[in-house]
Amino acid sequence: MHDSTAHEVHHAPPSSFLRKHVFSLDHKVIGKQYYALALVAVLVGMVLSWLMRLHLGWTSLAIPGLHLLSKTGAPGDVMTPEYYLQLMTMHATIMVFFVLTTAPFAAFGNYFLPIQVGAEDMPFPRFNMMSFWVTCTAFVVLVASFFVGDGPTLGGWTQYAPLSAVGSVAGPGEGMGVVLWASSIAIFCIGQLLGSLNFITTTLDMRTKGMSLWRLPITTWGWFVTSLMGLTAFAVLMPACILLILDHVAGTSFFVPSNLVLNDQLQPHAGGSTLLWQHLFWFFGHPEVYIAIVPGMGIVSHVLITNMRRPMLSHRTLIYSFGALAVLSYMVYGHHMFVSGMNPVSSIVFSFPTLIITIPSTIVVLIWIGSLYGSKLRTNTACLFSLGFISMFITGGISGFFLAQPSIDIMLHATYFVVGHFHMVMGVAAMFGIFAGTYFWFPKMYGRMMNETLGKIHFWLTFVGAYCIFMPFHYLGLAGNVRRYQAFVADYMQPLIPVHKFITVAALATGAAQLIFLYNLFYSRYRGAVAPANPWQATSLEWSTPSSPPPFDNFGGKLPTVYHDPYQYGVEGSSGDYVMQDSPEQIQSVRDEA
């Protein structure tokens, strides 16, 4: 990152090393920092998933060196039941919060949103810097729980009370581990609130001349809608986490009812409610899953349009669908609680908006597929990942359609069907969004091209591998295989163990394929072919900067003026089949927007 320079809006580029690379105020540097954080986090999360998978396939297998990670968790290098759950909780927390919220949203959003709207920077660069460092602190706090007391919490990423609220009597990691987990998440919320604030004000206030809202690229809309969701979702999770911490350290009982007996000890708590935590968590949790996917949808649309050489059938319909997803996402959270013991009437009440939310999703998917028709598709790596995203999202979305019906959910809740569902949509589809963005924007971020051959190998292995891992999860779920089990001891689950072995092998192979990506990333960073100014013949403003990577003030002191809708492809322009947004050229044949 040596060539990126930082600045405050309307100030000279910084000179000190710290301001340039560490406490930088430049949104581009902050975006790269977020990307690096996500990369570290995804590696930790992925290694954890390998350990989990090895254990699920061969429960008594000794994994050489595991005792180095935790003495009590892996005596003789064999994972204990509680250690499995602790790793699982960390895997999920790291992946959901520190990878899927940071990479597609905070990393790419920070880097490209200001450029795409034609601004020098965000209006509050200091908040932006704080946002990253606060998030980074949250990550450190979370990882610290590996090394404290009896390790991280084992309560799952949903951290249901009272297991999470009564303290260490409930099991290893349920004392200090939970406090660290909840602190980490509360801190994380602050970071994302600061980020959302900047994203929204940038989108609304910092647009350059001629950049009306409808002329914003679809990626910008994705980030904008996401930050609107983040603003209220994280603001609810934060107090919930603080109340959970109070239950631990101040002796309150918000989430603990009376008369609980753990370990033959009557607990001193009284009067609280366990369902309350679930309501608060899922009120955040469901918007969160759309926070994870909507930026990906934006990136995928953007990459696809560029490589289809045509705009989507309707830019506005996509935007309206994003908006509908955001609004509906607040009304469906109860679908995680169908069999939780809440009033059964609520289950039906929550099931309808859940089914209805598939309509905007379907519209998005159909617009993608319909726009492919009659296009001039180029299948580079970025485009392949975008197409892969569509395939994965269809698969995972349709399994969501089963879960959305309470009467079917009786059979599928808490089984691997759910695990299959959410890995398809967020473990793979959203990840593919990150990959597509990386292959697409790398030339802009580092001035060099990524290696296409390696990229394609990476794509094929990941695409096929991911189906091999996550499709069988659905079958396991149908057969009643319960999730969050470290071993399968019930009689009826015995025949399913070979399937788990198959999945483990697939997961390890797919994981190994990610090393190709890492290699490509670092190799291309230093040795890749020098990128031309506009390698994909794209139209949006990020390709109008004077250099790659852009100078500290993005446009070299002269902000662009925007003359066109974002995606003028397939036109009879003087420079080819496209006209850039800031080109004053008149367009011959302009498609009208539906």
Next chain:
Amino acid sequence: MSDAGLTMEAHGHPPGMVVGLPPFTVPAKKMAMWLFIIADAATFAACLVVYGFLRNGSADWPRPFHSITNVALMTLILLTSSLTMLFGVRAAKAGDKALAFRWTMITALGGVLFALLHIREWLGLIGEGMTLFHNPWGNALFGSSFFAITGLHLTHVAGGVIALVVVGLRYKGGRFNASDLEITGLYWHFVDLVWMFVVPFVYLLNLGH
């Protein structure tokens, strides 16, 4: 395709800060304050939902308050301080710096007074044996949620007082302008508004017979 965007002119902003089309001509700082208020409102709403949920599910929810004198007085003070804030902002907009500063400080004073009364009330309740995890009247969560919600509000008041003093001084010193004062005022009105929700839920509902 319409080229409406091109008809737009920069509204006297420094070069490179060309603002987008109406209706979003709210300056960034003010918009940020509005967004903060939205997020903060969600936080308070969550706390009040927690409170309602617990109160609803409890058979022995205490109703320890016997008079509304104190809370009425506190409410009056906070409402008045909102009014004085309004005067301050109006004065600032009219360019009367000294007057605006004076009204801002009076507002801050109102906040201090409110906080003192609130702390006195807290001490009284603590004296009666109410803590975060225990109270002599019934469900212990009354104390937990009472202190959590009013504590969160009190933190906001304290933050508001500090902000008023700092912004007021800097406004007087010329570093901040009338719109900064207005933004601080926005926050102050929000804190006031939240109190209007806290009073019925946390006080009036728990008034003993």
Next chain:
Amino acid sequence: MAKFFAITIIVIAIASAIPIVRHTWWLAPDISTHGAPIDEQMSETMAEAGVSFLVSQILLAIFIWRFSQPRPGGKIKNFPGGAMGLVIGAFLLVGTEVLALGAFGAKAWASIYFTPPAPNALPVQVQAGQFAFYFRYPGPDGKFGPIHPNLISETNENFYGIDQTHDADSKDDIVTAEMAIPVNREIQLLMHSKDVGHSFFVPELRIQQDFVPGLDLSMHFTATKIGRYEIVCTQLCGLGHYNMKAYLSVLSPEDFDAWMKKEAALQ
């Protein structure tokens, strides 16, 4: 490349559907009286969603195949009907499916949750705790004695915290580690947890219901097939979660009475 990708998508889509069509892994056979609408709902959804799945994946593949090699100089074409057609299509297609399945599913759900248990249903209490289920039958008096949480003790094997010396109703209560029920008789299951959240899942019975600490919940069901089934815990409850299970024996009325006598003698 693109053609190969299109073929891959189609192969994966079809391969994914094969085990589902062949029921290689499928729901355990239903032994309950309320399960039929659930199973029907499941097959219905599987058929409709399965077709949607195949159609959309294959359409995706075909378009990738077809439009990755454009004729040189060819113009960009629009999908017939354009965006508006697709939006209307989505509303009609998914909308009707949502309404039909939603309404049908709501009925299935209602038949389980909104009907009261029969008055002659056999009450059985189940208590979940880390990491075992315990069951209690009321004995000849038909009444459960009160539970005293402070008496609950694994070491004294007083799993329920009952006080048989003082509470008259408790004297004949029978506590067991396995559940047995008579076939074709309605059971009213009274559920509570002594510590954290757990869940009661018997796939064959088409029942999954969480235990909520601090709340007493009730379910009712009738088993129609004699046999031995497993109850598993599906709510993460701590390190022994995976190992929290119990057997459920569905017995003929005579066998059930004999079992009850045997268990009573063991108390």
